Amino acid sequence: MGGAGGFWVPGPEGKGLQAKISDEGSSLHPLLPPPCIIQSCWSLHRAQRALLETPSSRRLSSQTKTTARRRSQRIRSIGKLAHVQASGYLEEQTPRTLLKNILLTAPESSIVMPKSVVKPGPAPQVVQPSSRESSRGSLELQLPELEPPTTLAPGLLAPGRRKQRLRLSVFQEGMDKGLPLSQESRGNADASSLTSSLNLTFATPLQPQSVQRPGLARRPPTRRAVDVGAFLQDLRDTSLALAPPGESLTAPVATLPTDTVLEDTQPFSQPLVGRSPSVHHSLPCPSHSGAEDAERAVSHRTRSTGPRLQNNSPGKPAQLLAGKAEVDALAMNFPNTSSSIFGEVGVEPLQDGVGGEAEERTEKSLSMSKVKEAARARGSARAQEPEGHTQVTEAEGSQGAIETKEPEGSSGDCPTSSRRVSPELASSTPEFLQAKRIQGLEPAPPPSTAVLPSEPLEPLSARLPPRARTPGPKACQNPYKTGLSHYAKLFSFYAKMPMEKKALEMVEKCLDKYFQHLCDDLEMFAAHAGRKTVRPEDLELLMRRQGLVTDQVSLHVLVERHLPLEYRQLLIPCAFSGNSVFPAQ
Amino acid sequence: MVLSTTVSQRKHIKRKAPRGFLKRVFKRQKPHLRLETSGDLLMHLNCLLFVHRLAEESRTNACENKCGIIKKEHVLAAAKVILKKSRGS
Numbered sequence: 001m002g003g004a005g006g007f008w009v010p011g012p013e014g015k016g017l018q019a020k021i022s023d024e025g026s027s028l029h030p031l032l033p034p035p036c037i038i039q040s041c042w043s044l045h046r047a048q049r050a051l052l053e054t055p056s057s058r059r060l061s062s063q064t065k066t067t068a069r070r071r072s073q074r075i076r077s078i079g080k081l082a083h084v085q086a087s088g089y090l091e092e093q094t095p096r097t098l099l100k101n102i103l104l105t106a107p108e109s110s111i112v113m114p115k116s117v118v119k120p121g122p123a124p125q126v127v128q129p130s131s132r133e134s135s136r137g138s139l140e141l142q143l144p145e146l147e148p149p150t151t152l153a154p155g156l157l158a159p160g161r162r163k164q165r166l167r168l169s170v171f172q173e174g175m176d177k178g179l180p181l182s183q184e185s186r187g188n189a190d191a192s193s194l195t196s197s198l199n200l201t202f203a204t205p206l207q208p209q210s211v212q213r214p215g216l217a218r219r220p221p222t223r224r225a226v227d228v229g230a231f232l233q234d235l236r237d238t239s240l241a242l243a244p245p246g247e248s249l250t251a252p253v254a255t256l257p258t259d260t261v262l263e264d265t266q267p268f269s270q271p272l273v274g275r276s277p278s279v280h281h282s283l284p285c286p287s288h289s290g291a292e293d294a295e296r297a298v299s300h301r302t303r304s305t306g307p308r309l310q311n312n313s314p315g316k317p318a319q320l321l322a323g324k325a326e327v328d329a330l331a332m333n334f335p336n337t338s339s340s341i342f343g344e345v346g347v348e349p350l351q352d353g354v355g356g357e358a359e360e361r362t363e364k365s366l367s368m369s370k371v372k373e374a375a376r377a378r379g380s381a382r383a384q385e386p387e388g389h390t391q392v393t394e395a396e397g398s399q400g401a402i403e404t405k406e407p408e409g410s411s412g413d414c415p416t417s418s419r420r421v422s423p424e425l426a427s428s429t430p431e432f433l434q435a436k437r438i439q440g441l442e443p444a445p446p447p448s449t450a451v452l453p454s455e456p457l458e459p460l461s462a463r464l465p466p467r468a469r470t471p472g473p474k475a476c477q478n479p480y481k482t483g484l485s486h487y488a489k490l491f492s493f494y495a496k497m498p499m500e501k502k503a504l505e506m507v508e509k510c511l512d513k514y515f516q517h518l519c520d521d522l523e524m525f526a527a528h529a530g531r532k533t534v535r536p537e538d539l540e541l542l543m544r545r546q547g548l549v550t551d552q553v554s555l556h557v558l559v560e561r562h563l564p565l566e567y568r569q570l571l572i573p574c575a576f577s578g579n580s581v582f583p584a585q
Numbered sequence: 586m587v588l589s590t591t592v593s594q595r596k597h598i599k600r601k602a603p604r605g606f607l608k609r610v611f612k613r614q615k616p617h618l619r620l621e622t623s624g625d626l627l628m629h630l631n632c633l634l635f636v637h638r639l640a641e642e643s644r645t646n647a648c649e650n651k652c653g654i655i656k657k658e659h660v661l662a663a664a665k666v667i668l669k670k671s672r673g674s
Contacts, residue, residue, distance in 0.1 A: 540627070
């Protein structure tokens with residue numbers, strides 16, 4: 001049962017193991033990367049059963065052959081587990097018990113660190129970061145081995161991410177020591193024999209280590225082909241440039257393939273990591289970037305204008321649309337790197353396009369430039385428009401500015417056709433200007449943005465009036481009725497039951513009577529106090545006489561219960577800083 | 586019937602106090618008197634409590650009659666009781 005040890009297996013090794021498992025008739029799907037733990041459980045399940053059948057025959061196969069070695073490695077681990085299980089839970093071959101046993105046995109392997117398994121130095125481990133990402137357990141195993149030669153923080157043993165950090169530092173240290181580990185790794189290569197599929201002489205103790213620590217598998221393996229030579233070269237470069245500790249980590253991140261995001265361990269280098277993928281996205285599409293730059297140079301407009309631009313500017317819509325995808329990808333990307341590269345490129349084509357347009361419509365360009373100036377002046381007031389609003393948000397992000405610029409540029413190229421776009425452009429120009437200020441880039445747009453602000457302003461203004469709506473007609477006609485109906489609505493709310501309309505009218509009548517009584521009472525109380533002004537004390541007295549305010553329930557309690565916060569603050573005196581009380585008493 | 590005589594109870598409750606309305610009502614009733622600033626808020630509170638009591642009483646009357654809808658008679662009977670209660674004098 002060679003496939004029994006198919007614990008999280010990275011790369012083709014895993015597939016090989018899985019193939020073995022499948023040969024055994026496992027239920028695992030060969031294409032799917034099964035969870036490591038489940039896989040291990042299943043594999044252990046079968047392995048244990050097989051072991052129970054012929055344990056001795058397996059253990060004898062301690063040969064240098066890759067497969068045989070693999071089996072032996074696995075079988076040893078399985079043997080441990082089987083032993084553990086045989087002790088108490090032979091009959092309960094459930095995944096739960098298997099997992100438990102795995103976790104129980106896992107620490108043993110990491111601490112004990114049999115030489116054959118631990119031998120592979122950090123170099124091979126680091127060399128294959130992509131393949132080893134999932135096998136954290138192997139990293140853990142690596143750490144204790146590295147400690148004697150290098151001084152590593154003990155705390156790095158526990159978390160998987162920290163192990164990744166260690167890989168780099170450890171590798172660097174190993175490199176500094178003249179690659180003594182590489183020889184060890186070679187020695188272990190035979191032992192591990194799992195790297196055969198990876199075409200690496202370095203041993204891959206990961207496999208046996210992973211076998212010994214299957215419980216630590218947290219993620220499915222992310223398989224990636226890694227150019228070992230290039231990787232080593234990058235690592236060496238980074239180790240050489242290790243003078244500034246902070247930069248050392250960022251540099252490798254930039255040089256290393258973006259896939260190995262895990263290599264980056266410094267917090268401040270993460271933005272670079274975040275950028276790098278986007279940079280990679282942008283790199284393979286220079287054509288798109290060119291279109292984007294053209295857009296950027298002009299001004300900003302978001303995807304909304306993209307399709308319109310397509311209609312309006314047939315010359316550049318394809319590029320724009322294509323660039324939009326990149327724009328979105330670049331949204332998260334910092335403009336510093338990409339924009340600096342592309343901005344220059346984009347400006348040229350844009351200017352060319354703009355020049356062509358300007359020649360065709362010199363008059364309009366002049367008017368547009370004037371209008372644009374006017375639009376800019378009003379641009380600040382345009383922030384309220386929804387389009388501008390989105391633009392502002394983008395500009396504030398200091399990233400969307402690039403995006404916004406791009407569509408504008410193309411739109412500016414076709415002023416006549418992009419009348420519809422002009423309103424958006426006009427509104428976006430202010431944001432674009434703001435974004436430019438934020439980014440400190442010189443607006444190339446001036447002529448390109450050739451938007452017709454006058455035209456956009458008109459349609460925009462036309463939109464505003466329809467929004468205004470007159471309030472209910474009854475309010476103007478009968479304000480007294482309106483007030484009463486307000487309280488009638490509250491009545492229906494308090495009643496929590498459906499009511500007839502006649503009942504509501506009845507309620508309004510009652511309210512009318514109530515108001516009369518109320519005013520009479522207040523007048524009486526004020527006159528009793530010798531005042532002509534009704535004060536809150538009169539109201540409180542009234543409520544007390546009504547039975548609302550009692551010795552148990554004070555007025556403030558009622559205020560807190562029924563009135564909103566704003567009124568509560570006005571009614572209940574509260575002490576503020578500076579020895580002041582509001583409202584003053 | 587398509588037309589419904591009942592009023593839906595799920596209404597948007599306005600938390601704002603109609604301060605202008607209350608001031609106007611008081612001024613119309615007692616033009617020779619003045620009302621303080623916080624007075625109309627307490628007036629509003631008084632109205633709320635009155636309406637609350639009225640609604641509770643009406644609901645009780647409707648439930649006593651085993652009626653799922655509050656009718657005019659229920660409200661009328663409740664108003665008599667509550668108005669007498671909130672006389673204050």
